[in-house]
Every structure is written in structure tokens, then in C-alpha cells.
Amino acid sequence: MADITQILSINSGSSSIKFALFAFGAGLEEQQLDGAVERIGQSMGRIWLEQAGQRVLDRQQAFVDQSAALQAVVAVLSELGITHPDAIGHRIVSGGPHQQAHVCIDATVLKDLRDALAFAPLHLPAEIAAIESLQKIWPEKPQVACLDTAFHHSMPELAARLPLPRNLWQEGVRKYGFHGLSYEYIVSQLPDQGKAPTIIAHLGNGASMAAVADGRCLDTTMGLTPTGGLVMGTRSGDLDPGILLYLMAEKGYSAPQLERLLNHLSGLLGISACSGDMQVLLRQRENNPHAAEAIAQFAYSARKHIGSLMAVLGSVQRLIFTGGIGEHAAAVRWAICRPLEALGFHLDPEANAAVAQEARRISAPESPVEVLVVPTDEDLMIARHTLRLLGTGTP
Known part of the structure; x- marks a missing residue:
């Protein structure tokens, strides 16, 4: 070379x-x-x-x-x-x-x-x-x-196995998790390489969270496909499976129609009836109650998943926001964390509102949980892995 x-x-x-x-x-x-x-x-x-x-x-x-x-x-x-x-x-x-x-x-x-x-x-x-x-x-x-699934391969079977007949597990029906390249990059930027119990929130048009401890993923919010977990831009996130049975039996939905509904017409777009773009919704929220409702449901969904991942970790020392919404939407970070103050998530309003490109702490000095914004770089992780697999060493 x-x-x-x-x-x-x-x-x-x-x-x-x-x-x-x-x-x-x-x-x-x-x-x-x-x-x-x-x-x-x-x-x-x-x-x-x-x-x-x-x-x-x-x-x-x-x-x-x-x-x-x-x-x-x-x-x-x-x-x-x-x-x-x-x-x-x-x-x-x-x-x-x-x-x-x-x-x-x-x-x-x-x-x-x-x-x-x-x-x-x-x-x-x-x-x-x-x-x-x-x-x-x-x-x-x-x-x-x-x-994107590689980072999550360390999940214990207890987290990865779905409550379905065992033969489906053998056929590959399991929780895979996604946004792994982003999570890998964030972990690589942490001084302790993710050893402390940490929740990473990759929030963008596609959104997920991961519970990380000892540098490995213990659980994540997406499952078999990137459709599950949090409410997203146009994806529904988690649903009662009975809703799909209802739509098929009572409304005559076919598999392609369900796919379009769940992946292209739901989430923020479905709730707001105007846009799946968080920046658009933030601009409209004062005059459009549906836009405001979509933002509120996104934050509510995020809080619930933070709670579930805290239960997986047993305790949490860090919450990290990344991805387009996580890095740039201060109002969304505030809406997620403010109701969680009793659980130790105390934001510094000025630090949260500041516009910066580099990693920064946005939690108050006395906050039991450190809250950070860390820009992700999936492209760099792709390049690093490619270099390693070429046998030229790890940078």
C-alpha cells in the first residue's frame, strides 16, 4: 500500500x-x-x-x-x-x-x-x-x-430474543438494533470508552437509543427492522401487534400497504399531518397544534425509552444526544429531559441552548447524570473499519 x-x-x-x-x-x-x-x-x-x-x-x-x-x-x-x-x-x-x-x-x-x-x-x-x-x-x-447491526451483536440473548416460537429465532427473527456505526463512534469519543453505564440517543429522521456499559451494547430500542422503537420522522416506532391484525382484517390492508403506512406515513408526519421534519415542526409549533402534539409525542416516546434503558443498566451516569435532532434541536432535548429531573437529568438552560459543533456538556454542574451533546461521524467509522479490514492497521 x-x-x-x-x-x-x-x-x-x-x-x-x-x-x-x-x-x-x-x-x-x-x-x-x-x-x-x-x-x-x-x-x-x-x-x-x-x-x-x-x-x-x-x-x-x-x-x-x-x-x-x-x-x-x-x-x-x-x-x-x-x-x-x-x-x-x-x-x-x-x-x-x-x-x-x-x-x-x-x-x-x-x-x-x-x-x-x-x-x-x-x-x-x-x-x-x-x-x-x-x-x-x-x-x-x-x-x-x-x-449498522454489528455494534449490537454483543447484546445478551435475554435482550435479543423476541417472545415468539423458538424456530423463528433459528431463522433469524430477533432484535438486531441499528445506528451501530454512530454508536461505535460515540463510544470511541468517550474518555472511558463507554465503560460507565451510558444511554446514547441517536435522534434523527430515524431514531433509536442504546444502553451501553463496559463498552458494549446491552440493549437497544430498534428490533428486527429499523421501524420499531421510538416515534420517528415517518416511521411509527413500537405498536401493539394487534393494530396490524385489525388493519388487515377490518380494513383490508395488504403487506405493501402496511409497509407504506408504518414506514412512510406515520411518526411525526402522521401525528402532525403536515411534516416528518422536526425543524419544520419546531417552526410551526406556536401556530399549529398538530405540530406541537407531534413534538410532544416524540419527547414522550424518548422519555419512556430512557426509562426502560435505565432499568436495563440498573443505573445511568451519562445520557448522550447525537444525530440531527439530538445535536441541533435544543428545544427537543429540553422537552425530553425537563420531566426527568427527579431521575437526575438536570439541564443547564444556557449550555443546552448554545450552538456549537463540538462535543459539550449541557447538564447543570450539580446534575447526578451527565448529559452531553456529541456530534457523530458514521463516515469516519466506515473508513476506519475499511482500513482495518484491508490489513493496514487501525488508526
Whole structure:
């Protein structure tokens, strides 16, 4: 390998691709650029790129599919003189029952990912398409699957097993957990590497929490798929299973209709009847009671899950907010923590309201529980795992 190793991190969605390029060497770990392709499959899309925090490219063009979007990414990198990254790492939401650790991609891994489509139907098709497209563009470049489920593989069976017939467990029907790359990064930033009992709240359009102690996950809020757990942007979170039986028996819902209902029409969007975007709801809450209700239900859902994870840990020393909402929505953090003061969560109003990009403490000095905001970096975790699996060492 060259003295400097370049790793391209890819995070694929159904209508967007985020990417970042990292350079590693002796004492070097540097993000060289990041960008995204947006509105894939629409009449007009967008590709943008930033270096050192400066926007160096922002272009409107159509991208008919994932392959076209990735060809555009490669072309933009070539314009900057970057034609041959040493490897590509992909965020893979779920590897299903057969792939549960970060792994170099080969034909067997690809087959296992295709077989796991039912475990993450919103995410895996785009992620597999990205792998296959880059295999055609750069057939000689190694690619790595970095699994969002890997961090949670340490969960004890007591937490992972669902109360269903045992044969379903053998078929892979279990709690997998997600947002693992984010949780890994947060743990890596903690002075004690997550040894103290900690709750990490990754709050974004998709939202989950994890209970961490001794550096490992003991339980998490998402289950078999990324649909369960907290109320989310357009996903329902946990529901009484009887609701689904009712909708099928009484309303004639089919499986595709249920999938659309639970993943695309529910959550904040369903409650507010106007938007699944928390920033939009926060702007409207004073004049729109449905927006205010959606925010309140999100915070209520978060508080309940904090309580359940406290029961798992036995005690909690830290609560960490991360993700788009967790990092940037001070009003939401306040709504979550204020009713929990009797349990030791005391926020400092000024620290909570401050706008900052770096990690910071937002709890009051006398708070029994330390509350932190820590920006996450899933792209960097993808690059680190890719570098490690290439055999070039851990940065």
C-alpha cells in the first residue's frame, strides 16, 4: 500500500447518496472532502461537494438511478484529480442473520445481503445497488460492508430474543438494533470508552437509543427492522401487534400497504399531518397544534425509552444526544429531559441552548447524570473499519 491510503465512504439511500473521502497515513486521519447526490430518480437532482468546510461544487442535473448517481460522484472526484481511492466502505443497515460483523465484500457476502432484504427493505436495495455499480466502475477496488447491526451483536440473548416460537429465532427473527456505526463512534469519543453505564440517543429522521456499559451494547430500542422503537420522522416506532391484525382484517390492508403506512406515513408526519421534519415542526409549533402534539409525542416516546434503558443498566451516569435532532434541536432535548429531573437529568438552560459543533456538556454542574451533546461521524467509522479490514492497521 502507498504511504497514504485513501478510503471512500458511501452511505446510500433510496433517493440520495452521501460520500466522504478520508486519507490515512503515519499519524494521519483526515477527511479530505464530503458531499452528496440528492433527489435521485426525480426530474432534477443535485450533486454538491465540500472541502475544508467550503462548498466547491453545487450542480443541478438529473440522476435516473443509483448507477448514474455514482458515475457522477466518480466524475466529480476525477475533476479534483482523485481517480483511484484505495478502497470503498459502505454503510449497510442490516446483514440479516448471516452477516453480523464488518466484512470485505465478495460474492457470498453479496448473496447474503440480497437474502436479507426483508430485514431492511427501505435501505438494502439502494446499498446493494451502490456496491454493484462501483464494482463495475472500479472492479479492482476492494469494497467493505460496514454493518449498522454489528455494534449490537454483543447484546445478551435475554435482550435479543423476541417472545415468539423458538424456530423463528433459528431463522433469524430477533432484535438486531441499528445506528451501530454512530454508536461505535460515540463510544470511541468517550474518555472511558463507554465503560460507565451510558444511554446514547441517536435522534434523527430515524431514531433509536442504546444502553451501553463496559463498552458494549446491552440493549437497544430498534428490533428486527429499523421501524420499531421510538416515534420517528415517518416511521411509527413500537405498536401493539394487534393494530396490524385489525388493519388487515377490518380494513383490508395488504403487506405493501402496511409497509407504506408504518414506514412512510406515520411518526411525526402522521401525528402532525403536515411534516416528518422536526425543524419544520419546531417552526410551526406556536401556530399549529398538530405540530406541537407531534413534538410532544416524540419527547414522550424518548422519555419512556430512557426509562426502560435505565432499568436495563440498573443505573445511568451519562445520557448522550447525537444525530440531527439530538445535536441541533435544543428545544427537543429540553422537552425530553425537563420531566426527568427527579431521575437526575438536570439541564443547564444556557449550555443546552448554545450552538456549537463540538462535543459539550449541557447538564447543570450539580446534575447526578451527565448529559452531553456529541456530534457523530458514521463516515469516519466506515473508513476506519475499511482500513482495518484491508490489513493496514487501525488508526
